[in-house]
Amino acid sequence: MPEAITPLIRAPWRRRSRAGAWALAALGLISTGVQARAEDTSIGVYSGRHYNSDQKLYQQFTTQTGIQVKLLEAKDDSLIERLRQEGKNTPADVLVLVDAARLERATSLDLLQPARSATLLRTIPPNLRDSKGRWVALTRRVRVVLVNPALVKATSIRTYGDLANPALKGKVCLRDRKSVYNQSLVASQLLLRGEAQTQSWLKAMTSNVTQPYFSSDIPLIRALAKGQCGVGLVNTYYLARLLNGEAGPADRALARKLQVVFPKPAHVNISGAGITRYAKNPQGALKLIEFLASPVGGKGYAEANHEYPLKGFGDDPILKGMGRFQADGLSAEQLGSRNRDAVKLMEANGWL
Numbered sequence: 064m065p066e067a068i069t070p071l072i073r074a075p076w077r078r079r080s081r082a083g084a085w086a087l088a089a090l091g092l093i094s095t096g097v098q099a100r101a102e103d104t105s106i107g108v109y110s111g112r113h114y115n116s117d118q119k120l121y122q123q124f125t126t127q128t129g130i131q132v133k134l135l136e137a138k139d140d141s142l143i144e145r146l147r148q149e150g151k152n153t154p155a156d157v158l159v160l161v162d163a164a165r166l167e168r169a170t171s172l173d174l175l176q177p178a179r180s181a182t183l184l185r186t187i188p189p190n191l192r193d194s195k196g197r198w199v200a201l202t203r204r205v206r207v208v209l210v211n212p213a214l215v216k217a218t219s220i221r222t223y224g225d226l227a228n229p230a231l232k233g234k235v236c237l238r239d240r241k242s243v244y245n246q247s248l249v250a251s252q253l254l255l256r257g258e259a260q261t262q263s264w265l266k267a268m269t270s271n272v273t274q275p276y277f278s279s280d281i282p283l284i285r286a287l288a289k290g291q292c293g294v295g296l297v298n299t300y301y302l303a304r305l306l307n308g309e310a311g312p313a314d315r316a317l318a319r320k321l322q323v324v325f326p327k328p329a330h331v332n333i334s335g336a337g338i339t340r341y342a343k344n345p346q347g348a349l350k351l352i353e354f355l356a357s358p359v360g361g362k363g364y365a366e367a368n369h370e371y372p373l374k375g376f377g378d379d380p381i382l383k384g385m386g387r388f389q390a391d392g393l394s395a396e397q398l399g400s401r402n403r404d405a406v407k408l409m410e411a412n413g414w415l
């Protein structure tokens with residue numbers, strides 16, 4: 064998913080203000096009682112995800128609960144900024160974001176409130192939710208090493224650390240430092256290996272890079288398949304989209320040339336959701352989050368983007384074809400909290 068802030072909005076909408084509702088009531092067009100019910104039976108959702116299948120799930124939720132979902136889809140960072148600026152006037156009850164670091168940023172800006180839900184505590188593994196209950200993960204995504212076997216032996220790569228091997232000089236393709244996915248990967252290495260080891264890894268790996276640095280994963284996958292480099296770091300769902308033919312037969316043919324290596328342990332990131340600080344309908348918001356975290360909702364949300372459910376490996380045939388991974392087990396909250404350190408270290412060690 065792109066990370067620049069742009070005002071891409073699929074379906075602009077605005078909740079009718081209370082003042083407006085009172086004005087209409089005064090005109091005798093509606094009663095305030097009717098308006099109160101309308102507020103109870105709808106929720107505003109700001110989502111950084113933008114997959115058609117998500118909308119089918121929201122419709123399913125409406126059918127089950129009678130709660131209408133008013134959806135605004137935009138880029139994650141612009142949603143955080145929008146929510147911050149709207150403050151108490153926000154029409155959003157639920158915020159859905161991609162990447163642990165962004166969810167942590169939303170909590171550090173006090174944009175989310177704790178959800179009190181025994182269901183969520185029971186359903187979501189502790190490392191995949193905020194310790195104060197302000198967000199929970201809904202899907203998992205894995206950042207893997209992708210190999211062009213014509214140039215590099217897949218068996219020569221077992222960990223992210225192996226990308227620092229001098230034998231890979233000029234053969235490594237990376238997405239740029241602005242990518243929150245890479246930032247979270249580096250945060251994971253900081254947590255697992257400490258600062259000194261992470262620093263040497265970064266220095267050696269970036270000296271293996273063949274430029275340019277990429278601004279998203281898809282062109283990096285294409286470059287790998289065309290032999291511009293032999294190894295790269297990508298999220299599995301980008302490869303899955305190409306393998307599934309979603310970008311056409313030429314990209315599918317390119318994707319088929321590549322081999323996935325799940326480093327041991329693998330870096331796992333999330334998409335997740337929380338109730339906004341100033342939600343007008345926090346109960347409705349919680350119902351939606353519980354629905355999305357349920358087996359039906361979780362499966363739908365994961366499959367919409369070839370992601371993994373919170374537990375197990377799911378039923379996506381393309382992901383199944385890539386094999387299984389051993390998750391690093393780190394807490395998503397900790398990944399977010401080390402984001403700043405990760406970015407500084409990347410900057411100091413040549414990750415452009």
Ligand SMILES: [Fe+2]
Nearest residue numbers: 064065161298
């Ligand atoms: Fe993405």
